[in-house]
Amino acid sequence: MSAPAQPAPAPAPQAPPPVETMTVKVNGKTVQVPKTHPDWQGKPQPATMLQAARCAGVDIPHYCYHDKLPVAGNCRMCLVEFGTPMMDPATRKPVLNEDGSPKIAKSVLPYEPGTPRGAIACATPISPGMEIYADSKATLQMREAVLESLLINHPLDCPICDQAGECKLQEYSVQHGQAGSRFVEAKVHKPKAVDLGPRIVLDDERCVLCTRCIRFSKDIAGDDALGIVNRGSYNTISAFETGKFDNNYTLNTVDLCPVGALTSKDFRFKMRVWFLKESKSVCTSCGTGCNITIGSREGVVHCYEPRENDAVNGPWMCDSGRLNYKWIGRADRLREVLVRGTRSTWSAALQDLTVRLSKAPAGSVAVVASSRQTTEELYLLKKLAARTGATTDSVAREGEADRLLVAADRNPNSNGARLTGISFTEAGIRIPEIAAAIEAGTVKTLVVFGEDVTKHGIPAATLAKLETLFVSDILPNATTALATHLLPGAAHAEKRGTFVNVKGRLQKFMKAVEAPGDARPEWEFLHELVHGVTGQNGYSTIEGLFNQMAREVPAFAGLEWAKIGDTGVDVKI
Amino acid sequence: MSFTVPSHLESELDEITTHYPVKRSASLMFLHALQEHFGYVSKDAVEWTARKLGLQPINVYELVTFYPMFRQEPLGKTHVKVCRTLSCALQGSGELRERFCSKLGLDPHAHAPQTTPDGKFTVEFVECLASCGTAPVVLVNEELHHKVSSADADAILQKGKAA
Numbered sequence: 001m002s003a004p005a006q007p008a009p010a011p012a013p014q015a016p017p018p019v020e021t022m023t024v025k026v027n028g029k030t031v032q033v034p035k036t037h038p039d040w041q042g043k044p045q046p047a048t049m050l051q052a053a054r055c056a057g058v059d060i061p062h063y064c065y066h067d068k069l070p071v072a073g074n075c076r077m078c079l080v081e082f083g084t085p086m087m088d089p090a091t092r093k094p095v096l097n098e099d100g101s102p103k104i105a106k107s108v109l110p111y112e113p114g115t116p117r118g119a120i121a122c123a124t125p126i127s128p129g130m131e132i133y134a135d136s137k138a139t140l141q142m143r144e145a146v147l148e149s150l151l152i153n154h155p156l157d158c159p160i161c162d163q164a165g166e167c168k169l170q171e172y173s174v175q176h177g178q179a180g181s182r183f184v185e186a187k188v189h190k191p192k193a194v195d196l197g198p199r200i201v202l203d204d205e206r207c208v209l210c211t212r213c214i215r216f217s218k219d220i221a222g223d224d225a226l227g228i229v230n231r232g233s234y235n236t237i238s239a240f241e242t243g244k245f246d247n248n249y250t251l252n253t254v255d256l257c258p259v260g261a262l263t264s265k266d267f268r269f270k271m272r273v274w275f276l277k278e279s280k281s282v283c284t285s286c287g288t289g290c291n292i293t294i295g296s297r298e299g300v301v302h303c304y305e306p307r308e309n310d311a312v313n314g315p316w317m318c319d320s321g322r323l324n325y326k327w328i329g330r331a332d333r334l335r336e337v338l339v340r341g342t343r344s345t346w347s348a349a350l351q352d353l354t355v356r357l358s359k360a361p362a363g364s365v366a367v368v369a370s371s372r373q374t375t376e377e378l379y380l381l382k383k384l385a386a387r388t389g390a391t392t393d394s395v396a397r398e399g400e401a402d403r404l405l406v407a408a409d410r411n412p413n414s415n416g417a418r419l420t421g422i423s424f425t426e427a428g429i430r431i432p433e434i435a436a437a438i439e440a441g442t443v444k445t446l447v448v449f450g451e452d453v454t455k456h457g458i459p460a461a462t463l464a465k466l467e468t469l470f471v472s473d474i475l476p477n478a479t480t481a482l483a484t485h486l487l488p489g490a491a492h493a494e495k496r497g498t499f500v501n502v503k504g505r506l507q508k509f510m511k512a513v514e515a516p517g518d519a520r521p522e523w524e525f526l527h528e529l530v531h532g533v534t535g536q537n538g539y540s541t542i543e544g545l546f547n548q549m550a551r552e553v554p555a556f557a558g559l560e561w562a563k564i565g566d567t568g569v570d571v572k573i
Numbered sequence: 574m575s576f577t578v579p580s581h582l583e584s585e586l587d588e589i590t591t592h593y594p595v596k597r598s599a600s601l602m603f604l605h606a607l608q609e610h611f612g613y614v615s616k617d618a619v620e621w622t623a624r625k626l627g628l629q630p631i632n633v634y635e636l637v638t639f640y641p642m643f644r645q646e647p648l649g650k651t652h653v654k655v656c657r658t659l660s661c662a663l664q665g666s667g668e669l670r671e672r673f674c675s676k677l678g679l680d681p682h683a684h685a686p687q688t689t690p691d692g693k694f695t696v697e698f699v700e701c702l703a704s705c706g707t708a709p710v711v712l713v714n715e716e717l718h719h720k721v722s723s724a725d726a727d728a729i730l731q732k733g734k735a736a
Contacts, residue, residue: 227631229638240619240630 022047025131026056033126040068040219049121049132050078058134061143061172063150063258064210065122068315070219075210076146077172079118081138082107085129094129104131118142143176151181153188155205163260165273169208190236197245199265199319200253204236207261213237213253220316222403223247237261248318249404255305255315264303266323271295271302279512280307280566282499284372284492285321286399287409289501291567292317294325294493294512301328301493301513309567312505318405325493328513332476334488335517346518349485350525354532356445356468362389366434366443368458369394369422370450371411373522374497375506376542378413378420379549380526381449385422387534390447391437393430394423395456407502412492415500415573419555431457438462445470449522450489452477472522488519495521496542498564500571507568508546508561576617582610586625596626600636604643613644641699649688649695651733654712657698660705664720669709670698672726694733 021032033052036044053060063075083104086095095103109115116138126132133139150169158164190204209228214237218224225245229238239245254264276295283290283304290313295303304325306317337344339352357365365388369381378394385392394417397410417423424430435458437443445468446458454460455478463469463482471483480486492499494515498508515521523545527538539545543561550556555571563569578586586606590599600622607618614637616630623630637643655661655670673696674681677689686697704710707719713729721729 224629225631227635229635231635231639238631238634240634241616 022126022128024052024126024129026053026058027132027134029056031056040066040070046125049080049082049119049124049126049130052126052130053080053121053132053134060121060134061168061175062122063168063208064212066212066215066256068220069212069215069256071123072211072215073120073123075150075208076120077143077150078121079139079142079146080121081116081118081133081136081142082124083131083133084127102129104129140176143172144178147172147176148178148182150208151177152183153190153205154208155187155203157206160269161206161260162263162268162273163206163257167260168258188233190234194238195243196239196262197243197250199323200245200250201263201265201268202237203261203263206259207237208259209235209237210258211237212256212258213262216249216253216256217245217247220404221247221249221252223249226253248320248402248406249316251319251322252306252316267303271297276302277512279493279510281493281509281512282412282507283317283321283324284412284499285318285324285410287407287411287414287502288313288405289412289499289505289507289568290317290321290405291507292322296493296512299513301325307566311567311570312501312503312507313405316405318402320406327475328491328493330475333516333519334473334476334480334486335519336486336488337518338483338486340484346487346520346525349487350528350532353468353470353485353529356470357384357388357529357533360388360445364388364443365390365445365447366437367392367422367447368431368434368449368451368453368456369417369447371395371397371414371417371423371427372450372492373413373416374492374495375413375416375420375500376497376545376549377449377522377526378417378422379553380523380530380538380545381447382420382422383530384447384526384533387530388445391430391434391443392422393434394427395431395451395453396427409502412501413499415502415504416498419500419553419571419573420549428456434458435462438465441465444468448472448479448483450474452479454478454482472525474519487522487525488515488517490515490519490521494519495523497521497523498546500573504571504573505568506556506559506564506571508564576615576621578607578621579610582606590626597628597632600626600628600633601640604633604637608643613647615645644686646688647692649693650736651694651729652712652714653694653696653729653733654699654702655696656700656702656704656708656710656712658701658705660708661702661710664708666698666709669711669721669723669726670696672723673730676727676730693736694730 020035022035024033033047033055037047037051039045050060060078062078064072083106085102086105088095097103107117109117192203194202196202214226217226225239228235230236251264254262275297279294281292281294283292291307291309292304293307294301304322306315308315337346337349339349367381367385367390369378371394398408399410401408439462446466448471450473460478469483470485471480472487472489473480474489474491492509493512496511498506500506531538539548546561550559586603589602590596593599603622604614608614619633620630623633653673655666657666671681677694679687686695688695702710702712709721711718711721
């Protein structure tokens with residue numbers, strides 16, 4: 001770089017160093033490509049042709065390459081024709097065309113100079129002035145040949161394949177495939193419906209041997225359980241012992257599998273993927289808050305899939321979180337408003353609660369709110385508690401953390417409960433105090449949201465001493481059975497809201513399905529209740545409510561619903 | 574566990590391991606030695622090797638399945654390897670193998686090596702045995718038979734049955 005002619009003004013203190021770039025041409029278009037790109041571990045590595053093509057907005061087909069896995073370079077699908085600037089061997093100067101542009105030497109076979117020699121874009125670093133021909137005739141021929149080879153032994157059972165609709169083999173066949181097969185020999189048959197592990201079924205005939213699953217298990221999940229056996233015509237992906245592929249991340253291999261070889265026992269043959277409505281959401285199984293896409297159809301949740309967020313979960317999620325969705329559709333979901341065991345209406349029950357809470361003397365109310373509620377709901381509950389001088393707390397839920405994603409905190413929103421003032425540094429420390437106050441008769445009204453308090457220090461006998469037990473929950477439990485006022489709530493998949501994860505990432509999630517029966521999102525009826533009890537106006541939209549909360553809760557200062565992207569923002573915890 | 578490696582073999586293998594810059598490189602030597610001793614490489618042998626070399630069993634199992642000389646099942650006492658490469662194929666090694674199989678009650682069209690239920694014979698097709706000039710050739714245990722006729726084949730079977 002040449003020095004500036006005049007002393008430059010001092011740069012802004014936080015200005016990042018300029019990204020060093022390299023100029024290459026992709027399909028005739030000149031692009032500046034950063035010299036390095038993060039590899040699968042985030043370490044800077046020389047930019048590859050595939051990354052350069054992406055900078056030019058060109059997607060090079062591939063199977064084995066994955067941004068977050070070590071490069072294997074085995075599928076050959078990303079082969080492209082390319083050229084580099086010619087250099088005069090004597091003068092070491094670039095050879096120029098008549099118009100002054102550098103002369104490009106296309107890569108050819110050394111022993112057959114008329115034949116283009118491709119390079120795999122996923123593993124070939126770019127060099128200055130390189131030209132990548134991602135749509136040239138030679139490139140297309142190479143792609144067609146690779147695809148034809150991959151399809152030689154493929155069973156072509158797309159109509160009954162779970163991957164159909166999201167299969168790279170199908171997609172690239174549409175672009176580069178041939179209508180008929182030239183293969184007249186007998187296909188190699190390989191094991192079908194192999195019980196690889198408790199959650200995974202493998203069809204070896206559909207496999208293209210890209211080894212993404214092997215690399216994921218070994219390098220990401222740390223469970224070197226998969227390999228290729230019988231190398232040769234009969235090579236198959238296999239575990240040492242069938243049925244024993246059982247770490248908590250195995251289902252990621254189903255996402256990674258570019259074809260229909262690895263399928264989820266939970267999802268296979270249940271639903272065609274193109275019928276699924278995709279809603280952006282957040283997993284609630286622990287405090288990590290992995291970003292997910294909820295797949296639902298006609299009000300039924302069929303699957304969770306990880307949604308890439310490098311600030312939280314990367315492209316992965318754990319199996320236990322992924323499969324923890326069936327409770328949403330359980331038949332025994334609470335779906336009726338009950339006042340003292342009798343079916344009531346929202347307006348009547350809320351009216352009754354408004355009167356009771358308004359009249360309650362200071363200190364006679366306590367609130368136990370789950371850290372599974374949304375931040376907005378916890379904020380409204382705190383408002384309600386503040387008005388009635390109530391003691392508040394939430395319930396701690398601890399498990400064992402693992403080295404990848406699972407957090408020890410099994411609540412999705414412990415930090416939301418802390419930041420809104422529902423709980424304190426240690427969740428649950430005030431519950432004995434609340435139980436004692438009920439026993440002593442000072443607390444006569446208990447508000448419980450989303451927890452079975454009989455399991456967390458307030459036994460049923462103590463609850464029986466209350467005048468009012470106002471409970472909102474999703475599924476029946478010992479506490480809901482004792483409620484004087486029972487309001488059916490909504491699962492996270494049935495409402496919008498935010499959670500703050502263990503690291504302070506505030507993430508919003510969207511509604512996928514409707515709540516069953518009379519059940520409503522808690523923030524909706526809490527808004528009405530807070531309005532009735534405090535006399536203050538609130539917001540009847542989640543956007544308005546969030547923005548109001550952001551104005552009042554210091555940790556969220558300056559945030560707006562519309563400004564939280566799909567991957568969330570960091571807040572100070 | 575019923576699988577035990579004799580201590581002299583284990584110490585021999587431990588010594589072999591020291592010849593390699595990384596332990597993993599000794600895998601093939603382990604498998605050869607274990608097959609030599611036990612007659613085949615069992616799943617237990619794979620697990621034992623993996624444990625000794627700090628590997629996962631699948632890493633060793635990949636090797637075992639790659640090399641045709643490693644056996645995952647016990648072999649018959651008489652191991653008949655019929656060459657199927659060009660010269661032998663032209664000289665009728667296909668019919669020869671079929672003869673061995675049908676005489677022993679084995680499937681003449683099966684792809685993989687087959688062992689008789691009494692454990693006396695294993696018959697398989699192999700690639701070139703490097704004696705094309707005397708095709709067809711058959712390797713019976715360690716002994717190479719040249720220009721094998723139907724009568725020679727029957728003699729091999731007779732000898733094996735008596736063994």
